[in-house]
Amino acid sequence: MTNTATTGNKGKGVRSDCHVTLELMTVGGIDIQVNSKVMALYGKSIIGLCEKIFQHYEIKHARLLLEDSGALELVIAARLEAAIRQLTGSEKEYLPAFLPQNNYETSKEQDRFSRLYLPGNSPSLMINAGIHKPNGIILDLEDAVAVQKKPEARLLVRNALRGLDFYGAERMVRINQIPEGLQDLDYIVPHNVNLILVPKCESAHQIELVNQRIDALKQQHGIKSHIWLMPIIESALGVLKALEIANCQNVVALAIGLEDYTADLGTRRTNEGSESFFARSMIVNACKATGIQAIDSVFSDIADMEALGQTVQRSKAMGFDGMGCIHPRQIKVIHDNFAPDEAEIEKAKKIVSAFIDATEQGLGVVSLGTKMIDPPVVKRAQQTITRAIKMGKLPVDWRNEFTTG
Amino acid sequence: MSKYGNLTTNAVGRIVPQIINGKESTPYQGVGKFRPSGRKYAPPISSCADYPEDGNKVISSLREALIRCGLKDGMTISTHHHFRNGDLVGNQIFDAAAELGVKNLTWAPSASFECHSPLIRYLEDGTIHHIEGSMNGALGKFTSEGKMQGMGILRSHGGRYQAIQDGDLHIDIAVIAAPTADMFGNATGDRGTAACGLLGFALADSQYADKVIVVTDNLVPFPCVPWQIHGNYVDFVVVLSQIGIPEKIISGTTEITKSPDRLLLAELTARFCDEAGIIRNGFSFQAGAGGTALSIGIYFAEMLRKRGMKARFARGGSNKYLVQMLEEGLVDYILDGQTFDLEGVRSMRENNNHLNTSPFTSYNYHGKGNFASMVDVVILGATEVDVNFNANVVTHSDGLLLHGIGGWMNCLFSKCVILPIPLFRDRMPVIRDEVTTICGPGELIDVIVTERGIAINPLRTDLLDRLKGSALPIKTIHQLKEEAERICGKPSLPVLDDEFIAAIKWVDGTVIDAVRKVIS
Numbered sequence: 001m002t003n004t005a006t007t008g009n010k011g012k013g014v015r016s017d018c019h020v021t022l023e024l025m026t027v028g029g030i031d032i033q034v035n036s037k038v039m040a041l042y043g044k045s046i047i048g049l050c051e052k053i054f055q056h057y058e059i060k061h062a063r064l065l066l067e068d069s070g071a072l073e074l075v076i077a078a079r080l081e082a083a084i085r086q087l088t089g090s091e092k093e094y095l096p097a098f099l100p101q102n103n104y105e106t107s108k109e110q111d112r113f114s115r116l117y118l119p120g121n122s123p124s125l126m127i128n129a130g131i132h133k134p135n136g137i138i139l140d141l142e143d144a145v146a147v148q149k150k151p152e153a154r155l156l157v158r159n160a161l162r163g164l165d166f167y168g169a170e171r172m173v174r175i176n177q178i179p180e181g182l183q184d185l186d187y188i189v190p191h192n193v194n195l196i197l198v199p200k201c202e203s204a205h206q207i208e209l210v211n212q213r214i215d216a217l218k219q220q221h222g223i224k225s226h227i228w229l230m231p232i233i234e235s236a237l238g239v240l241k242a243l244e245i246a247n248c249q250n251v252v253a254l255a256i257g258l259e260d261y262t263a264d265l266g267t268r269r270t271n272e273g274s275e276s277f278f279a280r281s282m283i284v285n286a287c288k289a290t291g292i293q294a295i296d297s298v299f300s301d302i303a304d305m306e307a308l309g310q311t312v313q314r315s316k317a318m319g320f321d322g323m324g325c326i327h328p329r330q331i332k333v334i335h336d337n338f339a340p341d342e343a344e345i346e347k348a349k350k351i352v353s354a355f356i357d358a359t360e361q362g363l364g365v366v367s368l369g370t371k372m373i374d375p376p377v378v379k380r381a382q383q384t385i386t387r388a389i390k391m392g393k394l395p396v397d398w399r400n401e402f403t404t405g
Numbered sequence: 406m407s408k409y410g411n412l413t414t415n416a417v418g419r420i421v422p423q424i425i426n427g428k429e430s431t432p433y434q435g436v437g438k439f440r441p442s443g444r445k446y447a448p449p450i451s452s453c454a455d456y457p458e459d460g461n462k463v464i465s466s467l468r469e470a471l472i473r474c475g476l477k478d479g480m481t482i483s484t485h486h487h488f489r490n491g492d493l494v495g496n497q498i499f500d501a502a503a504e505l506g507v508k509n510l511t512w513a514p515s516a517s518f519e520c521h522s523p524l525i526r527y528l529e530d531g532t533i534h535h536i537e538g539s540m541n542g543a544l545g546k547f548t549s550e551g552k553m554q555g556m557g558i559l560r561s562h563g564g565r566y567q568a569i570q571d572g573d574l575h576i577d578i579a580v581i582a583a584p585t586a587d588m589f590g591n592a593t594g595d596r597g598t599a600a601c602g603l604l605g606f607a608l609a610d611s612q613y614a615d616k617v618i619v620v621t622d623n624l625v626p627f628p629c630v631p632w633q634i635h636g637n638y639v640d641f642v643v644v645l646s647q648i649g650i651p652e653k654i655i656s657g658t659t660e661i662t663k664s665p666d667r668l669l670l671a672e673l674t675a676r677f678c679d680e681a682g683i684i685r686n687g688f689s690f691q692a693g694a695g696g697t698a699l700s701i702g703i704y705f706a707e708m709l710r711k712r713g714m715k716a717r718f719a720r721g722g723s724n725k726y727l728v729q730m731l732e733e734g735l736v737d738y739i740l741d742g743q744t745f746d747l748e749g750v751r752s753m754r755e756n757n758n759h760l761n762t763s764p765f766t767s768y769n770y771h772g773k774g775n776f777a778s779m780v781d782v783v784i785l786g787a788t789e790v791d792v793n794f795n796a797n798v799v800t801h802s803d804g805l806l807l808h809g810i811g812g813w814m815n816c817l818f819s820k821c822v823i824l825p826i827p828l829f830r831d832r833m834p835v836i837r838d839e840v841t842t843i844c845g846p847g848e849l850i851d852v853i854v855t856e857r858g859i860a861i862n863p864l865r866t867d868l869l870d871r872l873k874g875s876a877l878p879i880k881t882i883h884q885l886k887e888e889a890e891r892i893c894g895k896p897s898l899p900v901l902d903d904e905f906i907a908a909i910k911w912v913d914g915t916v917i918d919a920v921r922k923v924i925s
Contacts, residue, residue: 015831038832040803041896070831073894127892128666131856165892328665392876 005086007152008079009121010067016124018071022083025061030054036068049073050080056094057084074163075123075156082152096163098191105225106170106194108252111135111387112293113322113338114331115172119144121153126160130167132328138172141184142199150176154187161191170194172230178206182213189217193227195252200260201231202238207248214250228252230295234260239279242286253293255324256283259300271307273314284319296323305333312337339391340384348384351377353399408556409905409919417795417843421916425908426511426535426555433917436846441771441913446572448613456640460589460627463642467494467620468501470641471578474616476502479509480577481537483614485607486516487582487594487743491653494582494620494645496523503532511555513574514538515565515606516809520653528553537574538565539809540907548906549806551922557806557907559799561814562606562742563768563775564912569609571771573914579610579617581634582648586621590639591632594744595754595761597623599649602723602744602753604633605763611638622648633761655746661703661726662696666856670825671697673877674784674854675704681871683782683821684708691720691816692784694745697825701784702726709735720767720780723749723759731759740776742767742812768815770912775815783819787826789840792882794847794862796824797840799909802833804841804899804923806907814912817849821868825854834889834896836882841899843918844909858885900924 003024010019018036032050034043050064068076074096081094115136118125121144129137139160145153157173173188174197175181181198188196198210207229214227229250233239234257246254258276262269273280280296287294296315299308312334315323322338325331340348350368355378358366366373388394395401409422415432423430431439456462464470476482482502484495495514502510508531512524515538522543527533535555540548548557560568568574583592584599594604599622611617611634619634620643662668674697678684690705692698702719703726709715715734719727721741725748730736732752739759744750752759767776777783788808789797798813800806816822826835836853851868853860858880861868872879880888890896902922911917 038803038896040899041833042894044897045894070833072832072892128856131669132665329668 003087005083007082007086010069014069014124016070016072016075016127017122018066018068018076018079020079020083021065022080022087023063024059024087025063028061028063030059030061031063032066033064034066034068036066036070038068038070045073046076049076053077053080053084053094057088057090057092059084059088071123072127072163074159078155078159079152082155085151085155096159098162099165102161102164102166102171102192104168106228108226108228109293109383110170111322111390112170112253112295114325114334115170115295115322116328116331117144117174117298117324117326120157120173121145121149123156123160126164129328130165130169132331133167134169134325134328134331135322136170136172136195137166138174138197138324140174142174142176142181154184158187158191161188161193172197174199174232178209182209185210185213185217189214189227190221190223192225195228195230197255198229198231199257200234200238201245202235203241204244204248207231207245207251211249226250230255232257233279233283235264236261239282242282243289246286246290246292251292253295253321254283254287255295256280256297258297271311280318280320288319293321294319296320298324298326299330300326302327302329305329308333309337335391339393340388344384345388345394348381348388349398351381352385355381356399408554409908415916417846417917419843419918421908421919422556422905425558425916430908431915433911433915436848439913439915441571445570446575446613449615460636462590462636462639463588463624463644465643467497467580467618467643467645468504470618470643471498471501472505473641474578474618476505476507476578478507479534480507481511481513481575483513483576483579483610484515485581485604485610486514486518487601487604487606487654488599488649488651489654490518490520491650492518492520492582493647493649494580495521498580499524499527499532503527503530508532509534509554512536512538513576515562516811517541517544519543539811540806541809542807545806545808549804549920549923550925551902551904551906553906556905557920558910559810559907560910561768561810561912562764562812563770563777563815564810564910564914566609566764566769567771567912568910568914569613570769571914576610576614577616579607579614581607581611581617581619583619583621583634584648584651585623585625585629586619586634586642587625587627587629587636588642589627590617590619590634590636590642591627591629592619592621592634592636592639593629593632595631595750597621599623599647599651600750600754601649601651601654602750603741603761605742605761607634608763608765611635616640618643620645620648622646651747651750654744660696661699664696666827667697668700669856670827670854671700671704673856673859674701674823674825675708676877677823677852677854677859677872678705678782678821679708680875680877681821681868684714686714687717688781689716689718689720689779690782690784691780691819693786693811693813693816694722694724695786698784698786699724699726701825702730706730706733706735720776720783721745721749723752725749728752728759731756740767764812764815768812768912770815771914775818777815778818778820780816780819782821782823783816784823784825785813785816787824787835789835789837790824790826790850790853790882791837791840791847792886794850794853794882795840795843796845796847796850797842798844800842800920802837802841802896802899804901804921806920810844810909814845817845821852822850823852823854824850828855828857828885828889829893832893834886834893836886836889837896838886842909842920846917853882853885855885857888860885
């Protein structure tokens, strides 16, 4: 068995990360060598952190070379922990402090217009993700992480969930395909993940396995908050099983992954999307039939904002409630285009106003002119108003200036 | 001669020497407090009898020109930086000086770049004693390590003109690389195979140096028009095969940023300017080189276009984005100090509303006013800012001297000074309890825009009032510092040596701070 392990990243272009070379020894005590671009400011605290981690794992003799390109403490800790686990097989955890501002729950119906994918092993992209205000931030353990890097990515994602400020975005993690992805749950469920994306989902059974593991972990750690699920449908079989998947417990949305889906069909993804029309329509219908959200695939050209805007418009017209993004610049375009437009807001104002009037007058029935308004329509209109206010498209006191004319 | 002596504490509480490289210096006294007396420096009187009647001052080589200028030990030689990283002349001057065995020269560039790092060997062998100008990159690191014989002196662009005019910086020989010149020494930078735009940073050198050499690779028949450098100031003209690489005046920092974080900074800055009422018909602005600053210009352009407004003038560094605004009619004039790309060079040549300026007109604090204080808003960078809004542009938080000042100090006199800066760079918090080096006093810095919040200087109660109730994330500077430290951890202070290696001169020539040697 080797007694040397390397973890993390180094080299030109690597920022906010570090590379660990750890050799376990039998004698000689702890020898820590740090090469850091922030040595003058944090050299002592970096060495102190490493010593603490060695103590935690009861390691008394080791040689450590830490090549640091400005990594935060939680990154250094994850990298060193990954190296120690590789060499010792220990399952002990060294947990950084949990930020109190990350302690929030999300609701089943909250806005999920945008969710920003971030590779689970690239800390530099995680640190500022929240400032761009996506509805959700996805720390990805699946496709964005090389197979051999998955064990260390799990620790990094865990530490990020604990120590990075998400600035209110829904805290999401994409786990690996089931059954491998079940292992990922141990690293995220105890750390207030709000929503878990389950990739390449093809059956309700897979979601049941995920729910069972989550329930066990929740019980073990005394967790009461909801953990929502967003299965990603990425195959022909998954599309055909969309309704049964949508019906599963804790599922709040289905997403479609078009790259894998078109590969499964043996076709090519186009901007017009005719090859995926059936699948997307199926997802939307399954979601609407079960009262959950339908989330469209990502748009992969990060330079073409105009095409993205048009895609979002088409998506919204089909009934989707949001889509993924792979670059922060896409967030605003997605929000602007999913946001209620003027006609929708005007219509919603009339309906909500009629509802308020009817309630104030003690009427059991809401009507607009000669037409009766059903409760689901009122509810949808109220959601539109709430969204419009939240997105700055309508003043909070809109009713003061509103007349039904 | 010792590097420095007579330490004292100046008006911003920094310990600075009063004798630098054997010369008396005045410690910083506060903004507007130091009032000079006496008269401007005057160069030696020349006589037409000593120059060719046919006006032909062309001689065969730079080496001969230096000899005929009387190059000897201890002299000061100046160069300019309009070619930025594409300068091919600066190094050749000192190659020639070294060949001639001359020692203890002072190099006084208007700025240095990485292309000048070969000069380190002349700093090591004593050909060059010290640098008065900027010490960038490798030259800065060399200086920081305490390896330069003399003490470096850093000045702003306006400060350099002021120092030359006041006689604080006496230039024995000025070498001016000119993309086009005639035999008489009239010269311009806006045309020729190596066109670099303008030559304003060499103007003071031409007017006040004892001897002036123009070096060109495009000798045109007399008269060279337009001329920015007048042949009447010039002693010799030397023709070389190539004086500079114009493509290298462009750097990565003259392209709009693609970084989403920096775009967010730019957007927040532009929104701040809008809500503060700065963007209106006839306003004026300056945005330095740098991806974020350039992006702010794009946001300004969008706002002006949408509202059918136009800016009266923009101060350059010109670049393609500013040129587009000029050509689209979104700004009436570019008052240019240096050209950052080839579109700027073209515009300078073709557009009568693209005007060349010099540090005398724009930045000289010992003039009868300057353009800098007339600008409505200026967008600048900084390596650090402290909780009193003091800012640093020359050293990093580890104490390493890596950058020059440029026009930064001079721009602080604009009506609203905004520094859009990330809250931290790779775990290096930008907002500190105290900056490592003070280059700009806090009273002149109005707003710090970071990606996590905007801090307005409490002295600007007018801006605080105008932004009341804004949806923008207005925070105090202390809140921003705490947020950075929550993310990065509380940084230690860098441990620096007691020895000083460079002095920072304020716009009026007084010493605002001194830089210490780093312990390696």
